Amino acid sequence: MGMKLIIDLAKCKPQEESGVQCSYKHHPLNKGFDSLMELIRFALICRRCEVAPCVNACPQGALEKVPSEKGGLMDKMLLVSTGPRGVLGKVPKDNFHTDIIKRANMLCTGCGSCAIACPFGTIYTDLIQFPSSECDLCKGRLEPGEKPLCVTSCEDGSLDYQDVHADDGTEEVLEDIVVKLPGSGLWEPFLKNK
Amino acid sequence: MRLPSEVPEKYRGKPEFDLETCVGCGACVNVCPTPGCLSMEDDFEATPPVRRITHRYDACISCGNCEANCTTETGISLSNELDPAVLNREDTIETHEYELQFCEKCGELIGTKKHLIWLYEKLGALAYTNPSLLIAKSNELHKESQEVGQQPSGRDVQTSDFMRILCPKCKYELNIRL
Numbered sequence: 001m002g003m004k005l006i007i008d009l010a011k012c013k014p015q016e017e018s019g020v021q022c023s024y025k026h027h028p029l030n031k032g033f034d035s036l037m038e039l040i041r042f043a044l045i046c047r048r049c050e051v052a053p054c055v056n057a058c059p060q061g062a063l064e065k066v067p068s069e070k071g072g073l074m075d076k077m078l079l080v081s082t083g084p085r086g087v088l089g090k091v092p093k094d095n096f097h098t099d100i101i102k103r104a105n106m107l108c109t110g111c112g113s114c115a116i117a118c119p120f121g122t123i124y125t126d127l128i129q130f131p132s133s134e135c136d137l138c139k140g141r142l143e144p145g146e147k148p149l150c151v152t153s154c155e156d157g158s159l160d161y162q163d164v165h166a167d168d169g170t171e172e173v174l175e176d177i178v179v180k181l182p183g184s185g186l187w188e189p190f191l192k193n194k
Numbered sequence: 195m196r197l198p199s200e201v202p203e204k205y206r207g208k209p210e211f212d213l214e215t216c217v218g219c220g221a222c223v224n225v226c227p228t229p230g231c232l233s234m235e236d237d238f239e240a241t242p243p244v245r246r247i248t249h250r251y252d253a254c255i256s257c258g259n260c261e262a263n264c265t266t267e268t269g270i271s272l273s274n275e276l277d278p279a280v281l282n283r284e285d286t287i288e289t290h291e292y293e294l295q296f297c298e299k300c301g302e303l304i305g306t307k308k309h310l311i312w313l314y315e316k317l318g319a320l321a322y323t324n325p326s327l328l329i330a331k332s333n334e335l336h337k338e339s340q341e342v343g344q345q346p347s348g349r350d351v352q353t354s355d356f357m358r359i360l361c362p363k364c365k366y367e368l369n370i371r372l
Contacts, residue, residue: 122366
């Protein structure tokens, strides 16, 4: 067991409000949290169209559908339903294509074609900014007991860094990144101004 | 003008916009490595609101990034003009305007109108998954008559929002809540 970054989607506010900072050393303007949100949106929110308009719209071929690794985290993961009334539910993955959208940020020109083409509003332009960002979870750069800068600088309390097991109400979306899902009711975390 | 030698076909000279095919997406501005060469500004005060893409070729280093990464492939290309010298530096500045499209529910900027229409044409049958593209194209076809699109509703989500041009966040909210 290692330390995991825990993201509480229900508490997540836009970056300007939450004041999340990033200490990624290779790029001073790096927005590590934004790059995580992109991956989480593609994993949880994307409806995984069989014939994806976003992939067809991209003029640079920067978007592709990547089959989830057999037995990997994404293969095991159940899709969060964004169905009628937005009631949170889990849909067996057999009903869905498990291919996940992946953006090659070295090919992406930030033209925003995919954001306009997506019929469900999964992608928006702030999510896929042209300067690429990366999150390495500060691995190898933290003192024992120290938390990453995003966790300590986040004012809305949506981030935590702990040694936890993923259980009910949480999903390990990416390696060492756990997303806390809201209990019930409307699926609000990704709604406007969130 | 007498040139010192014949210009090779692939010579990277002064970049020229093809205003027929350029949609004003801003990809060239993003990939341009030279500060001040290509820049983009959205003017919300103008009527109608426009995006201005400004190119000043005195700063251009003829790298060809804009041509290689152009969304429509032919929107900007490096011409064979190899002697772009001018007497007045201001003459090297050219500005192009593109009409902006806003979300008909919240008023958020979506992109340029030409970009939506270009996507409609590029996606073919897939465009029918996305009413925003259909309405944008329809508005273009019926420019003279009344616009099919509606003014920002500002109210809570309603079924009629499906037939509006929407920004991604409104589209998402509509799909979740209705």
